[in-house]
Amino acid sequence: MKHGAERSATPEPKAARQPLRQEVVDGVKSYILRNKLRPGDPLPSETALCEALGASRSSVREAIRILTALDIVEVRHGHGTYVGRLSLSALVESLTFRGLLSPDDDFQVMADLVEVRELFERGMADRLVGALDEEQIDRLQGFVDTMCAAGADKGHGFVDADRSFHTLLVAPLGNDLIGQLSAAFWDVYVIVAPHLDVFTHEHEASTIANHQRIVDAVRTRDAAEFAAALTDHYAPVRHRIAEARARR
Amino acid sequence: MKHGAERSATPEPKAARQPLRQEVVDGVKSYILRNKLRPGDPLPSETALCEALGASRSSVREAIRILTALDIVEVRHGHGTYVGRLSLSALVESLTFRGLLSPDDDFQVMADLVEVRELFERGMADRLVGALDEEQIDRLQGFVDTMCAAGADKGHGFVDADRSFHTLLVAPLGNDLIGQLSAAFWDVYVIVAPHLDVFTHEHEASTIANHQRIVDAVRTRDAAEFAAALTDHYAPVRHRIAEARARR
DNA sequence: GCAAATTTGTCCGTATGTATC
């Protein structure tokens, strides 16, 4: 025997042994938890992890790749490895690929996605119209104005403002998960839609008008009007998806 | 020069070049999309991918690790690599770690999680009481009966039935994403809660009673009672989290 | 600005464990 001579701690003669890289994954996770590290904190170098965990550099590197895919660690070339931001980037990548893969009725993924976003905002309508303060409403108005001015920008400014608008809209709930999920789904939609002939920038004027209506409803604290405005905002999106689906 | 002699396709003299393994990641993704593969379909072996994409085993293997973390590919030792199931397993791992990492008020993650699950079910109450057919309601009742009988089982049968109950509850929406997110959040909760001294198996009797009430409300197609039953079901969970938070 | 040191990125060769036929 030359390589995997001993697994030191646990021989595990019969039980199905997990790959060594998985032990490294767990080891790095434990290290972060044990030392109560925060996103951005430095981690030991690859060589240090090798001798600390008793694995070769290949195994350590593969483990690090897994952890980076989950945004649990972050690597900077020639600099070092650090604790990641724990974002939902893995969800975005996973859902994006799922959206691109589906063969015939792939649009179901997109429809589901938009429906959840609408559910977040409509389901929290009562709390939102009460929780948004004047300063936040002004910022919402600012994003609407930006969308108006971004007609020539060909998308960049427009979609960014749209994303910021909906992110800020659910922010005062105090539920970070909802905000991050909403943003993640928005990202997936923007990436996948162009590949499916779902035209997003067709009716910019009406999209802006609907956003304006949402702002007005929030400003007057009218929950019913707020919910109605959301319905009218998402209906065209739903319609465009159904339209593209019918084209196949 | 010996190793990175040529990047064949794109020299990219000035632009910030991405790591080779990322090109392999994109290459495998493109391969799956190009050939319209489905979950379970076989992928080329590592050596085949090496010459096809012009990369070494190390780079290919690291790329595969990234793709397995996202459940885009699945590897069976000594057998081969296949298209993965595209589940939300990465979300579960990511959120679980986030839940375990938080320093002082980590319970916010758990509270957010439960709130989203409740939002899914309460926000869709109207549609759910209409969409669930008799056969599905009978199966819901079956899970409640299982929870009753699983008192001695010490959790295993109990939690499984609980998971199945809520998964089936949102299934008739026809929105797979909601079902998978709901299940993923449930998994995270079950994994993280024990580490935070959130006692889940304390009031089994009342938990079962609340599930029974949900079933009864669905059977009589009473949306208001259904929503009320959900509130009473989730209130204790929320309370237990707040209770554990107060203990610190 | 330069050179050295540190750290990650990539490659190769080889040996081992695992599953299929």
Next chain:
DNA sequence: AGATACATACGGACAAATTTG
């Protein structure tokens, strides 16, 4: 049981990026 194909793991070497003296 043997043969084959495949993934797993090791160790060493060099390339590229970054920081620092």
